[in-house]
Amino acid sequence: MKIRLPSLKIADDGSIALIKRLLNETGREFAGRYAIVIALGIVIAVSTGLNAWIIKDLINKVFFDRQAAMLFILTGVVVVNGFVRGYSLYSSSLMLGRIGNAIVARTQRRLFDHMLNLGVDFYTRTPSSELITRMSHNANAARQVLDTLVNSASRDALSVVSLVAVMVLQSPLMSLIVLVVGPIAGYSINRLVRRVRGVARQQFTSQSMVISDMQETAQGIRVVKAFNLEPAMRSRMAASIDDLRMRADKIVRIMARSSPQMEILGGLAIAIIVLWAGYQTIYQGVQPGALMSFIAAVALAYEPAKRLARTQIGLEAGLVGVRLMYELLDTKPSMTLNEDGPNLAVTRGEVAFAKVDFAYREEAPLFRRFDFTAAGGRMTALVGPSGSGKSTIISLIERFYDVAGGQVSIDGQNIATVKLSSLRDNIALVGQDTYLFRDTIRENIRFGRPNATDAEVEKAAREAMAHDFILATENGYDTELGSQAAQLSGGQRQRLAIARAMLRDAPVVLLDEATSALDSESEHQVQVAFERLMKGRTTVVIAHRLSTVLHADNICVLVDGKVIEQGRHDELLAANRHYARLYRLQFEPRGRNSADPVAIPAA
Numbered sequence: 001m002k003i004r005l006p007s008l009k010i011a012d013d014g015s016i017a018l019i020k021r022l023l024n025e026t027g028r029e030f031a032g033r034y035a036i037v038i039a040l041g042i043v044i045a046v047s048t049g050l051n052a053w054i055i056k057d058l059i060n061k062v063f064f065d066r067q068a069a070m071l072f073i074l075t076g077v078v079v080v081n082g083f084v085r086g087y088s089l090y091s092s093s094l095m096l097g098r099i100g101n102a103i104v105a106r107t108q109r110r111l112f113d114h115m116l117n118l119g120v121d122f123y124t125r126t127p128s129s130e131l132i133t134r135m136s137h138n139a140n141a142a143r144q145v146l147d148t149l150v151n152s153a154s155r156d157a158l159s160v161v162s163l164v165a166v167m168v169l170q171s172p173l174m175s176l177i178v179l180v181v182g183p184i185a186g187y188s189i190n191r192l193v194r195r196v197r198g199v200a201r202q203q204f205t206s207q208s209m210v211i212s213d214m215q216e217t218a219q220g221i222r223v224v225k226a227f228n229l230e231p232a233m234r235s236r237m238a239a240s241i242d243d244l245r246m247r248a249d250k251i252v253r254i255m256a257r258s259s260p261q262m263e264i265l266g267g268l269a270i271a272i273i274v275l276w277a278g279y280q281t282i283y284q285g286v287q288p289g290a291l292m293s294f295i296a297a298v299a300l301a302y303e304p305a306k307r308l309a310r311t312q313i314g315l316e317a318g319l320v321g322v323r324l325m326y327e328l329l330d331t332k333p334s335m336t337l338n339e340d341g342p343n344l345a346v347t348r349g350e351v352a353f354a355k356v357d358f359a360y361r362e363e364a365p366l367f368r369r370f371d372f373t374a375a376g377g378r379m380t381a382l383v384g385p386s387g388s389g390k391s392t393i394i395s396l397i398e399r400f401y402d403v404a405g406g407q408v409s410i411d412g413q414n415i416a417t418v419k420l421s422s423l424r425d426n427i428a429l430v431g432q433d434t435y436l437f438r439d440t441i442r443e444n445i446r447f448g449r450p451n452a453t454d455a456e457v458e459k460a461a462r463e464a465m466a467h468d469f470i471l472a473t474e475n476g477y478d479t480e481l482g483s484q485a486a487q488l489s490g491g492q493r494q495r496l497a498i499a500r501a502m503l504r505d506a507p508v509v510l511l512d513e514a515t516s517a518l519d520s521e522s523e524h525q526v527q528v529a530f531e532r533l534m535k536g537r538t539t540v541v542i543a544h545r546l547s548t549v550l551h552a553d554n555i556c557v558l559v560d561g562k563v564i565e566q567g568r569h570d571e572l573l574a575a576n577r578h579y580a581r582l583y584r585l586q587f588e589p590r591g592r593n594s595a596d597p598v599a600i601p602a603a
């Protein structure tokens with residue numbers, strides 16, 4: 001099986017440093033409420049200790065000395081104590097739960113905000129399944145760690161302290177036994193902790209794999225069905241699930257391993273205590289009250305002590321998630337957003353590349369001292385073999401990536417220095433694959449300009465030749481689109497994208513024509529919509545259609561990151577060089593559909 005590891009590196013800073021940071025960043029806001037939870041923990045601890053403490057008087061004064069008054073006082077104490085304890089537990093659970101939910105919500109918002117600021121390069125590197133796992137899993141990890149800390153600090157640790165106090169007061173000698181056994185148990189638990197850390201990390205990887213398999217199957221369902229890939233997908237998923245189960249089993253095994261050790265040690269300690277207590281009562285005539293109280297304290301301390309010993313194991317598992325969360329939060333955006341930079345001011349809308357160097361991977365630079373101009377208000381078509389850099393030009397104008405040398409400018413302003421949001425405000429992008437969000441058709445168009453009115457949305461849809469088909473859908477503009485929007489045809493999706501761009505009304509339009517063939521009716525409507533969109537705007541279009549190249553003011557032929565020829569269609573045909581060859585291969589009428597796309601071989 002192929003091994004897929006999370007693409008973000010897993011840092012290994014110390015657990016203590018991590019807890020400190022978590023408390024600093026997340027805990028501080030809730031410090032007041034945590035203080036109350038801890039105060040309630042003290043109340044719970046004292047009342048637990050009290051339960052063990054009164055056993056001495058119960059046995060000695062009530063059962064041996066037969067003091068009736070004491071019987072009523074003590075039962076009263078037990079009842080009141082139960083009441084106090086019950087309500088304290090209730091309040092502290094409630095508060096802790098709410099704080100936890102608030103922390104999860106806050107962390108998720110923070111993670112998402114941060115991810116929105118990261119550039120396109122981050123998303124190409126990171127599989128979305130991993131982001132989903134981090135979003136759902138890691139926010140909960142922060143809660144788990146803080147919960148564990150507060151819970152064991154306030155309830156369990158305080159309860160153990162108060163019960164140990166009872167033990168020492170009732171029988172200092174026997175307390176020694178407990179003080180010897182305790183650290184032994186602690187040591188053995190500690191050894192398990194290290195192993196949990198490693199396994200919890202692997203579990204995260206397995207978890208992303210399950211999500212990624214699910215996602216791939218859902219997104220590629222057509223391919224899966226068409227190629228009868230169900231058995232292959234099933235076995236992929238089965239392998240991922242098995243892997244996850246194996247890791248989860250491992251954690252269960254390590255966690256469970258602490259039980260026999262604790263039970264055996266606990267049993268031994270209690271046996272010794274009972275032997276000693278019995279001996280004293282039988283042979284030395286000591287009243288058993290103090291001893292019974294001691295035993296009760298040991299019994300009551302057993303569960304919280306066990307939880308306390310396991311705290312670190314739980315903590316380690318949670319810290320793995322927290323570590324992954326901070327890795328994501330610490331990922332720096334690779335480009336500056338120029339929040340304080342000047343706004344881009346577009347007049348003619350001329351886009352120019354001057355001596356641009358750019359590489360996705362250092363060893364294979366795509367552009368070297370690359371010059372290119374798209375005249376203001378005109379249509380520039382990019383043609384060339386696949387991989388020649390056409391999409392990259394569009395990505396660089398959008399500043400999805402920064403250039404390594406030279407500059408990309410719009411009307412003489414270097415786009416790397418203007419406020420990034422103002423650059424994007426001035427550009428409308430229509431990609432090959434129209435991404436439609438899980439929302440109504442109306443809202444999907446409105447994404448082009450979120451403050452547009454309904455009337456403006458409709459106007460844009462009309463101009464984009466989309467109004468009629470929208471009205472023909474079930475609820476018109478209010479029709480909900482699934483995230484895959486399978487119910488719309490390719491041409492309809494494109495027209496929605498054009499409507500979005502139309503609404504944006506930006507001076508620069510970047511267009512990646514869909515390669516898929518449309519029926520001639522759709523083809524015509526999309527063409528009309530495109531022409532309206534491009535009118536009077538600077539347009540850079542990756543051309544796959546005959547009509548587009550025919551109408552272009554300038555056609556740039558791109559090969560291996562270089563413009564090797566440019567001009568108008570007829571000029572280039574007359575020159576009878578690269579373009580003429582490409583044209584004959586790609587656009588020359590062949591049979592019924594003149595825009596039938598074919599792969600262009602490298603020139």
Ligand code: ADP
Nearest residue numbers: 124360361366385386387388389390391392393
């Ligand atoms: P075109 O649009 O002309 O087909 P592209 O601009 O998409 O060409 O790609 C140009 C080159 O850059 C290709 O060799 C492609 O493999 C590479 N490339 C494109 N996108 C990436 C990316 N995100 N990471 C690494 N290489 C890429």
